[in-house]
Amino acid sequence: MLPWIEVVPMYIGEIAPKAYRGALGTLHQLAIVTGILISQVLGLDFVLGNDDMWPLLLALSGAPAILQSLLLPLCPESPRYLYILLNKEQEAKKSLYRLKGSYDETSDLEEMRREKEEAAKEPKISILSLICSSVYRKQLFVALMMHLSQQLSGINAIFYYSTAIFTMAGVAQPVYATIGVGAINTIFTMVSVALVDKAGRRTLTLVGLGGMCLCAIAMTVGLQFQNNFSWMSYVSMSAIFLFVSFFEIGPGPIPWFIVAELFSQGPRPAAIALAGFCNWTSNFIVGMTFPYIQAWLNSYVFILFAVLLLIFTVFTYFRVPETKGKTFEEIAAIFQKGRKKPAQTPKDNCELQQLKTSTDA
Secondary structure (H helix, E strand, O other): OOOHHHHHHHHHHHHOOHHHHHHHHHHHHHHHHHHHHHHHHHOOOOOOOOOOOHHHHHHHOOHHHHHHHHHHHHOOOOHHHHHHHOOOHHHHHHHHHHHHOOOOOHHHHHHHHHHHHHHHOOOOOOHHHHHHOOOOHHHHHHHHHHHHHHHOOOHHHHHHHHHHHHHHOOOOOHHHHHHHHHHHHHHHHHHHHHHHHHHOHHHHHHHHHHHHHHHHHHHHHHHHHOOOOOOHHHHHHHHHHHHHHHHHHOOOOHHHHHHHHHOOOOOHHHHHHHHHHHHHHHHHHHHHHHHHHHHHHHHHHHHHHHHHHHHHHHHHHHHOOOOOOOOHHHHHHHHHOOOOOOOOOHHHHHHHHHHHHHHHO
16 A cells, blocks of 8 residues: 555545646645644644653654544545546546535546546556556656655755754754744745646746755855854855745645656556655655765755756756646646657567556456
């Protein structure tokens, strides 16, 4: 079973109207960053983060899970899942009614019917067959690169080691500055919710990655010269806050739900599983290696992230399409456009055999 953090964006992408798919997908990220901010405040020493109250703080972490379990029965099944995969048209209509109330569902059913016809032409895709398939290679490459851009941007280096970074920048009370980062995190995720279906996914990702690149350079300058000029500590702090702001405008929330937009119903679960694996693996690598990279590069550590951010910005500009307001069928057509159907080769036969094997299994 996929972790909830991957399943939720997929579910939202399937039930949301295309005009609001981005905003509803970003709400998932907003819930996460709000939870982080609340936990940071509750973890303060004079609240619950002390020797007497820490058992209560630990117990409170189970409260959201209990609440979610109680509310889950109120969530209708995905109409696309019911109609396309289970062939249950009446149940899909009931689910649409629970989601949208009484309305003419003809256009939604027609869209799902077309997607079902396309899905019928392709076998069910496993993770292995998705990796081997040349049909979905472009979508998969875009999806994985967007998740890599999120984690290799350096954002979790700031989240994990923000107190140490603020101390290095000369902040007297770094724990409150860290909470300030959490507050900025939440505020600019709200900005993304408001903008993502107007400005578009590609535009916000480009703005976010480009802004983070400039902020990483400013952080480096501030950290390098703070011993020479006292006001440079303000440059470092401002750069950190802006870095987080640009992250939540685009690179933070968008990769989580755009994968569900890039793939049709058949390969979607496998694609989201691969993207999640890529995300958490790179997250782990950054978290484990950052202290050693920081010891090696010292104040120049964020130059490394600036270079990576520049690479991801260029990649997004040339390779990531805009998915705003498009149906899943239209998005799939973007990647198939201009793709010639080659004569079958032994390699293609191998791929088809792997796809057939995964279907039979």
